[in-house]
Amino acid sequence: MKPPPSPVVLEYLDLDTPALALPTSSLDSAERERAARFHFEEDRRRFIHGRAWLRLRVADLLGIEPKAVEFTTVGERGKPAVLSPVGGSLLPTGTVPTFNLSHSAQHGLLALHAGGLPLGVDLELARPFERAARIAARHFNAAEAAAVATAAEGAEREAVFFRTWTRKEAYLKLTGLGLPGGLACVETGTEAAARSLRVPAEHGLASAWVTSLELPASTPAGLLAALAAPCAVPVDWRRG
Ligand SMILES: CC(C)(COP(=O)(O)OP(=O)(O)OC[C@H]1O[C@@H](n2cnc3c(N)ncnc32)[C@H](O)[C@@H]1OP(=O)(O)O)[C@@H](O)C(=O)NCCC(=O)NCCS
Structure with a gap:
């Protein structure tokens, strides 16, 4: 193995x-x-x-x-x-x-x-964002857009939106496609847990994996982050 x-x-x-x-x-x-x-x-x-x-x-x-x-x-x-x-x-x-x-x-x-190992990371500061449901409806996958729309308006909806955004952008940065690759090209999910992704053949990766990151307690509040890699990978936070 x-x-x-x-x-x-x-x-x-x-x-x-x-x-x-x-x-x-x-x-x-x-x-x-x-x-x-x-x-x-x-x-x-x-x-x-x-x-x-x-x-x-x-x-x-x-x-x-x-x-x-x-x-x-x-x-x-x-x-x-x-x-x-x-x-x-x-x-x-x-x-x-x-x-x-x-x-x-x-x-x-x-x-x-x-x-x-190829990597993609994204960091976002969750912030008031009135257009979250509208942007998600236009640019996220259907199940993700529905999760944003059904989250309580305000901080909860923004947390779901930015968590989903970080997962999508981490994947797009892993592939190198960036935002022109399209946020809906892969369903990365709205949950924080790691998941293996279904990668379109034209993205040139045999497999991909994404996880939301638990930031160290010393990190300022309100930050959300995700990591994408070709396979499940352990993480180590560097301190000091
Ligand atoms: C990659 C991309 C999503 C980053 O967007 P961003 O809002 O700057 O997000 P982040 O802060 O998370 O990432 C910035 C870092 O990503 C890295 N990066 C740049 N291009 C990248 C790519 N194609 N794939 C992965 N990472 C990339 C760089 O290290 C950059 O840091 P730097 O500005 O200090 O050099 C965006 O620039 C993009 O889509 N680029 C590709 C196409 C392009 O250039 N389009 C014009 C703008 S849409």
Whole structure:
């Protein structure tokens, strides 16, 4: 029997006031150019912090300096990925770590897998959203839309809506299709529990799995998150 995959390491970070020293000067020219294009200083700062954080964690895994980490993209919609290091990696030869990052306002969530399992994560801050039932009716699968519509208006409905949204977006980020893939392309469910998904053949995955995440107690209230991977995978929250 195949052994279970090693855990996906998850970490939350406040991108406005990060609780760790970030190597912000490690960004490459493409990242610096992108940072310069943000209209608002707040968005620029969050992007820089997010990229420096990602570089730091990938560098830790590879045993190289954050500025030596190189990124590429995969697929037509530009899913970011680590470029195979030329040499000196701490990981077994040929193993390239995978990651996926999500942010909602100043809140960041990073998922990292040392064994190279494709990942998708999404983080959302549940908030008042009057159009929840309308958006769900238009963009979710029928059973999901019905669950949103029948939830009590207000906080309960918003929780169901954003939980479902995070599960769908995590799946779309796993495949790299992103939102143009269509929120209704797979039924990811409204419950928090893990489920195996029926994946359309054209998505290029033999199987997929999604789960809502239980965030550590120290994480700000109101955040909802989900993780998608090709198969059931244990998770480890990184602290400190
Ligand atoms: C991927 C996507 C769903 C992310 O939306 P978002 O609201 O920014 O959500 P998140 O904060 O969860 O994710 C952002 C991170 O996802 C990652 N990402 C970018 N493209 C991705 C893709 N195709 N698949 C998976 N992850 C992707 C990046 O790390 C990005 O972080 P960065 O902005 O710091 O580089 C969205 O950008 C998308 O659909 N992209 C594909 C097509 C596209 O570019 N369309 C134009 C906008 S609809």
